[in-house]
Amino acid sequence: MSLRGAAAIIGIAELPTQRATPGRSSLGLMGDAARIAVHDAHLRKEDIDGLITEGGTVYPGLVSEYLGLRPRFASGASMMGASGATATTLAAMAVQNGLANNVLVVIGSARNNAIPEAGAGPTGIATELDATVGTAAGAGTGYAMMYKKHMELYGTTQEQLAHVAANQRFNTLENPNSAFQGQPISVEDVMASRYVNYPLRLLECVMPCGGAAAIVVTSADRAKASHNKPVYILGSGVGTDPQTAWQRPVITETPVARSAPIAFEMSGYTPRDIQFAEFYDCYTILVSMCLEDSGLVQKGEIGPFFASTDTTYKGAFPINTDGGQLSSGQPNLAGGFRHVVEGARQIMGRAETRQVARNDLCLVNG
């Protein structure tokens, strides 16, 4: 039993990522994304019989209540930023096994000071220890320690990783859904930006935003009649690690080292076959380590790779063709979902001015 080709994405939606979403709630944004995705799939609300949401902060029951859905299959992904890609995998499993015909995955986060953010789960050790040491603004404290260790172990330089931010910014310049549309930056600009916490500079960090995205996943049989070109899921793996970065046994390795081999084996393809990649990118170092751990780049070689490879949508190996989160903004828990949506959009051939030339096989890390 394998997921290979059992399910396909047939509808996509992405709201513009915005610095603030005045007057809008997370549930409201999710409603917009859901409507657009179901419409995009040429389905009706009544056709949706499965629902997967982020789940850790907004339970599926509340989303189905707000959207007036009565799914016969529902679940939360509860994987923080990785919830979108995890939910896509769960949706494929659900349709393959007959738990639902058409699964809506919808994740959204408002950024609106008038509405408190959804309650966080257990804090872990953070309030007992991390807060007393003085973490950096944002979530970069652990990532910076990974970065420094990566520099130490592999000779990775900050200038090499500055290419990540500059190339992704090029990709986002004509993206109407990006908070940074039309604002180019160079490697020099990245290097000249101030430190948030060494080795992380400001332009290597995501900007918190609001936004939402949704997809519709259906079975391979139903996908044959799809209005859009079906985007078949050929393989998937879902890994995780201690959520506190300093608790990880190997801080320069990500769970992708364990999930990617499963996805490749299931698909029958190898890293060499992949034409472009959409990878989680809250910080330059994280997307870099994930690319290594996926097998697309050898461990420790990501610095030279970025220094020598054009990773823009026009380049030899396009990465984060919509600008990713670094250059479009991070809509909180919907952040990683954008990589699923952009991968599907490119395969459908709907990426307009940033369409990649070879668009049959994409590796997504949400």
Place this chain on the structure above:
Amino acid sequence: MTSEYKKPLPRPAMNPEVSKPFWEGTKKHELWMQYCLNHNGHFFYPREVCPICWAPQDRLVWQKVSGKGRVFSYTTVFQPAIPAFAEEAPYIHALIEVDEGARIIGNVIDIPQEDVAANKLEVNQRVEAVFEDVTDEWTLVKWKPIGEG
């Protein structure tokens, strides 16, 4: 000194009973960590089950450790999340591997401020625990560079 300290104090949220020996240790200016009798190794942070071998609580004991270790990695914080840290920035937030093998986060202090700002601290720098009685109730562990040896 109680009224002076403006930065966050520890707020144990996972299980205050379990982490208590750690904080009682710092109060005595000693570093204590849990030791697992099943796999014979230390770990941190305090838990009710060993994260290495899943040994249950009755196989876990507390031991005083050497208080010496190395900088496993670090970040220099220029923009702190919490405003109360702002006047100290930049400062070092490090991951320390103690000689007994467990890892703990903490500030590395006793480095000239210009060296902190220039990110001169080296990974693998040898360090030793020092203790700051920040209030009558709480003592925090920090780390200062020491020579090899």
